[in-house]
Amino acid sequence: xxxxxxxxxxxxxxLPFLLCLIGVFLGIIVGAIPGFSGAMLIALTIPLTFxxxxxxSMVLLISMYVGSVSGGLISATLxxxxxxxxxxxxxxxxxxxxxxxxxxxxxxxGITASxxxxxxxxxxxxxxxxxxxxxxxxxxxxxxFSMAVMxxxxxxxxxxxxxxxxxxxxxxxxxxxxPGIDSSSGSLRLxxxxxxxxxxxxxxxxxxxxxxxxxxxxxxxxxxxPIQVIEADSKSIFMTLRDWKNQxxxxxxxxxxxxxxxxxxxxxxxVASIVSYTVAKNSSKTPEKFGTGIPDGIVASExxxxxxxxxxxxxxxxxxxxxxTVDAILIGALLLHNLQPGPMLYVTNPxxxxxxxxxxxxxxxxxxxxxxxxxxxIARLSSIPSSxxxxxxxxxxxxxxxxxxxxxxxxWVTLAFGLVGYAMSYFKIPHGPFVIGFILAELAESxxxxxxxxxxxxxxxxxxxxxAIAFLVVTVLMLVYSIRKGRAAAKA
Amino acid sequence: xxxxxxxxxxxxxxxxxxxALCLAVIVSTxxxxxxxxxxxxxxxxxxxxxVLIAAFSAFLLGQTLRxxxxxxxxxxxxxxxxxxxxxxxxxxxxxxxxAAYAALLTWPVIPSVITTPLFLFIxxxxxxxxxxxNICWAAGLAIVFGAGLHYLFKHYLFVNLP
Numbered sequence: 001x002x003x004x005x006x007x008x009x010x011x012x013x014x015l016p017f018l019l020c021l022i023g024v025f026l027g028i029i030v031g032a033i034p035g036f037s038g039a040m041l042i043a044l045t046i047p048l049t050f051x052x053x054x055x056x057s058m059v060l061l062i063s064m065y066v067g068s069v070s071g072g073l074i075s076a077t078l079x080x081x082x083x084x085x086x087x088x089x090x091x092x093x094x095x096x097x098x099x100x101x102x103x104x105x106x107x108x109x110g111i112t113a114s115x116x117x118x119x120x121x122x123x124x125x126x127x128x129x130x131x132x133x134x135x136x137x138x139x140x141x142x143x144x145f146s147m148a149v150m151x152x153x154x155x156x157x158x159x160x161x162x163x164x165x166x167x168x169x170x171x172x173x174x175x176x177x178x179p180g181i182d183s184s185s186g187s188l189r190l191x192x193x194x195x196x197x198x199x200x201x202x203x204x205x206x207x208x209x210x211x212x213x214x215x216x217x218x219x220x221x222x223x224x225x226p227i228q229v230i231e232a233d234s235k236s237i238f239m240t241l242r243d244w245k246n247q248x249x250x251x252x253x254x255x256x257x258x259x260x261x262x263x264x265x266x267x268x269x270x271v272a273s274i275v276s277y278t279v280a281k282n283s284s285k286t287p288e289k290f291g292t293g294i295p296d297g298i299v300a301s302e303x304x305x306x307x308x309x310x311x312x313x314x315x316x317x318x319x320x321x322x323x324x325t326v327d328a329i330l331i332g333a334l335l336l337h338n339l340q341p342g343p344m345l346y347v348t349n350p351x352x353x354x355x356x357x358x359x360x361x362x363x364x365x366x367x368x369x370x371x372x373x374x375x376x377x378i379a380r381l382s383s384i385p386s387s388x389x390x391x392x393x394x395x396x397x398x399x400x401x402x403x404x405x406x407x408x409x410x411x412w413v414t415l416a417f418g419l420v421g422y423a424m425s426y427f428k429i430p431h432g433p434f435v436i437g438f439i440l441a442e443l444a445e446s447x448x449x450x451x452x453x454x455x456x457x458x459x460x461x462x463x464x465x466x467x468a469i470a471f472l473v474v475t476v477l478m479l480v481y482s483i484r485k486g487r488a489a490a491k492a
Numbered sequence: 493x494x495x496x497x498x499x500x501x502x503x504x505x506x507x508x509x510x511x512a513l514c515l516a517v518i519v520s521t522x523x524x525x526x527x528x529x530x531x532x533x534x535x536x537x538x539x540x541x542x543v544l545i546a547a548f549s550a551f552l553l554g555q556t557l558r559x560x561x562x563x564x565x566x567x568x569x570x571x572x573x574x575x576x577x578x579x580x581x582x583x584x585x586x587x588x589x590x591a592a593y594a595a596l597l598t599w600p601v602i603p604s605v606i607t608t609p610l611f612l613f614i615x616x617x618x619x620x621x622x623x624x625x626n627i628c629w630a631a632g633l634a635i636v637f638g639a640g641l642h643y644l645f646k647h648y649l650f651v652n653l654p
Contacts, residue, residue: 047649048649050649051649162552164548164551164552165548165552167544167548168510168545168548168549168552171541171544171545171548172510172545174537174541175517175538175541175542175545178537178538178541182534184527184529184530184534185525185527185533185534187524187525187534189520189521189524189534189535189538190517190520190521190538192516192520216586217583217586217587220582220583220586220619221582221583385620386619387616387619387620388616388620388629388630388633390619391612391615391616391619391633392612392633392637394586394590394615395608395611395612395615395637395638395641396641398590398593398594399641399642399645399651399653402597402645402651402652402653403645403649403651406651406652408594408597408598409598411594411597411598412594412598415587415590415591415594419587422583423506426499426502426503427502427503427506445537448532449527449530449532452530452531452532453529453530457530457531
């Protein structure tokens with residue numbers, strides 16, 4: 001508790017608080033602009049945090065995360081274009097409500113729901129994390145290996161309509177992580193004669209290419225489309241007492257759904273928002289009104305997507321397993337600062353864990369006040385043409401890619417992965433499993449080889465590790481479920 | 493329909509490319525030393541992953557080829573073809589401009605303080621209509637962001653720009 005209090009007091013000092021304000025502000029803007037995402041912003045910012053203190057960089061990145069998930073509400077409501085995938089269900093009721101002349105009410109409901117969702121999931125983050133971290137310290141190499149495999153299988157099966165495409169993406173991520181010096185034998189592999197690859201692909205150029213460049217290419221391929229923004233007045237931006245009474249159950253239920261779905265490795269806010277919206281609709285006395293602009297739909301979607309942030313941060317801080325794509329990038333940021341994510345981070349760098357938890361809370365409050373006060377102005381940013389914005393972002397990417405190891409080779413790496421990412425989007429191959437595969441591959445390979453080394457090549461010890469077996473059973477069940485779901489969809 | 497067909501052909505080519513990459517990975521691991529302490533060694537994981545990627549690619553290639561056959565049959569049944577979409581290939585143009593900028597950073601004939609704003613100006617102009625207003629905006633943004641970002645990265649973040 002004192003550690004958290006220290007972190008809260010630290011974030012209240014001028015520099016970290018300013019970083020929190022900047023992070024939330026930029027996150028909201030990026031979230032509000034369709035085509036941009038929190039993953040893009042955070043990937044783009046990581047090179048800049050290289051020169052910052054560890055705790056300050058976490059304050060900035062977590063604030064961006066909170067802001068970006070919340071900002072998606074603005075364009076979903078005013079443009080019928082979800083700024084982030086997690087706001088996709090907000091368009092169903094947010095836009096009709098805005099069109100009927102209640103844009104401010106729609107935004108107000110969404111902002112408050114986001115705030116409540118973030119707050120409830122924060123309690124789970126704070127109270128569950130230490131328990132899980134203690135459990136995580138008991139993990140041996142078999143558990144680490146099977147946990148990484150489970151995380152990959154989960155994201156591969158849930159992130160795309162096609163299981164095979166999800167698995168292909170995850171496998172490609174693993175393959176990209178392999179070039180360089182093999183840590184077990186010390187021999188060079190898959191460098192194809194490029195001495196720049198002796199240390200492997202740097203995380204930042206790969207992330208910038210896959211997330212930022214590919215999205216920029218996607219937006220560039222459709223520049224010039226008209227953008228129409230519905231104006232929102234500043235009246236009725238806050239929820240009334242009646243709203244609170246009517247939405248209390250919906251908010252609590254959606255918060256719990258969001259937190260739980262966020263907690264599952266690889267499943268992000270978009271799934272949370274869809275599940276929560278569906279549950280709210282199914283349990284409503286007037287399900288036929290969903291999609292016509294009713295408050296319940298906005299509240300269900302926005303509460304759940306913000307609740308997924310706290311949920312997704314739990315496996316990140318306790319086990320070093322990303323709960324979502326953005327969390328995978330945050331793991332990359334920790335690695336860049338020589339911090340090893342996982343249960344031992346609680347022992348070696350508790351201030352980092354406390355900063356992450358404290359920032360999630362403070363950024364949630366900052367997001368609430370910032371969005372309540374500035375939503376109208378932020379909405380106008382959605383109309384800046386991509387043809388002006390994308391070149392500036394591309395330039396930031398290129399310079400950011402060079403900055404990590406001062407090597408122009410990384411510009412070529414970014415461009416190459418940008419094209420790979422663009423091709424993947426074009427062929428509907430999800431990016432999430434790729435990044436999580438890239439990040440978890442080393443953990444999976446080194447754990448498996450360490451385990452096999454200890455058992456002289458025998459797989460028998462795995463049978464005596466119930467947690468590892470449980471992870472592998474979940475993996476198999478998830479894959480079987482996805483295959484059956486795919487077959488059922490094909491028949492329909 | 494022609495556009496859909498073209499997309500599927502590209503997708504098939506993508507999977508063939510991935511299978512070729514897997515083959516290259518497997519060949520490149522042939523000379524890697526075997527480990528004495530555990531059974532996997534340096535080559536097992538790259539080989540295993542390559543086999544998986546090749547298998548997934550082959551499966552998806554099969555699906556794509558079936559789609560191509562259906563689309564071809566449908567296209568021959570209805571001979572009136574769509575007019576090709578008018579497109580200036582903005583992604584291709586962007587890639588060429590980025591590659592040119594990267595080449596100028598790799599082989600610095602011109603200092604990057606000039607190439608950076610120039611790159612930004614050319615890229616904005618390549619993606620927007622050539623009106624006087626857009627040219628003024630592009631020039632302004634190129635100077636402010638191009639020179640500004642160059643200064644920030646070179647002098648504050650100590651990036652080794654030529």
